[in-house]
Amino acid sequence: MITSDVLLVKGIDVCFSAISMPFSNKSISTFVMIDVLHHLSDVRSFFKEAERCLKIGGRCVMIEPANTLWSRFVYQNFHREGFYPDGDWDAKGDRPLSDANIAIPWIIFCRDRERFEREFPGLTIVKLSFGAPFRYLLSGGLSMKSLIPSFLYDVVKGIEFILSPFNKYLGMFMRVELEKL
Numbered sequence: 410m411i412t413s414d415v416l417l418v419k420g421i422d423v424c425f426s427a428i429s430m431p432f433s434n435k436s437i438s439t440f441v442m443i444d445v446l447h448h449l450s451d452v453r454s455f456f457k458e459a460e461r462c463l464k465i466g467g468r469c470v471m472i473e474p475a476n477t478l479w480s481r482f483v484y485q486n487f488h489r490e491g492f493y494p495d496g497d498w499d500a501k502g503d504r505p506l507s508d509a510n511i512a513i514p515w516i517i518f519c520r521d522r523e524r525f526e527r528e529f530p531g532l533t534i535v536k537l538s539f540g541a542p543f544r545y546l547l548s549g550g551l552s553m554k555s556l557i558p559s560f561l562y563d564v565v566k567g568i569e570f571i572l573s574p575f576n577k578y579l580g581m582f583m584r585v586e587l588e589k590l
Contacts, residue, residue, distance in 0.1 A: 410441075428454035432462045440469040447473055447490075447513040452498050453528070460531045463589040469532070473514035475539050475583040483546065483581065484511055494520070518585050532587045539580025543569055546581065 411422040425431050427442075428451050440459060449455050459469050474480065476494055484492040494512040498521070501508055510516075517525050518537055526534070544565050549555040557565065572579060 428458060430458050430462055434461055435464050435467075437462045438464055438467050442469070442471045442473075444473065446471055446517075447511045448500055448509045449513075450500050450508070452513065452517065456529050456532060459587070460529065460589060465589055467589045468535075469585075469587040469589075471514065471585045471587075472582055473585065474511040475580045476512055476515035476519070477539060477542075477576075477578050477580050479542055479579045480581045514583060514585065518583070531590050533590055534585065535588045536584060536586035538584045539576040539582070540573070540584065541569065541582045542572065542576065542579035543581075 412420065413423045413425060414421045415424070415426050417424045423431070427445060427449055440463070446452060446455070463469065474484065474492075476492075481492070481494070484490075488511065490509045490511050492512050493510045494515065496510045496512060496516060498513060498517055500510050500513065518534060522534070544562070547556045547565055548562075
């Protein structure tokens, strides 16, 4: 496994853009992406690159923001990135990471799923699930201080498990798995 980013930051193995990857055709088994897709200025180019680089049966696993009743409330009222469920597939702007529309994954894989399947028949959606309605927020997320002590992690995880039948309404994130046919 190698780590990568579009920005040259400490701790990564290689720096490149997801819309122009330095890999040979059919050479990659799996891409794992956390909060990446909604930052891409040209998602179609990324999907073409994923199709090109993935081996047959290869996967692209993404953890991205969801659009649920709970997440919509949080993202529209407390999050610094834009949340535009009526938007298009691509983030607008020229700055990496800051010109995001965090609704893009939901737009592509839920609202416009048939369009995705039509435009990228070589990539099939094998999993789409929602989760983590509270852990991320209570942990402080990427840049804030934790709101609860770490010993309560398992308690919150247990509450999320009990509420998991309602993840379609409460989930903060969605897990999308694509497989190359």
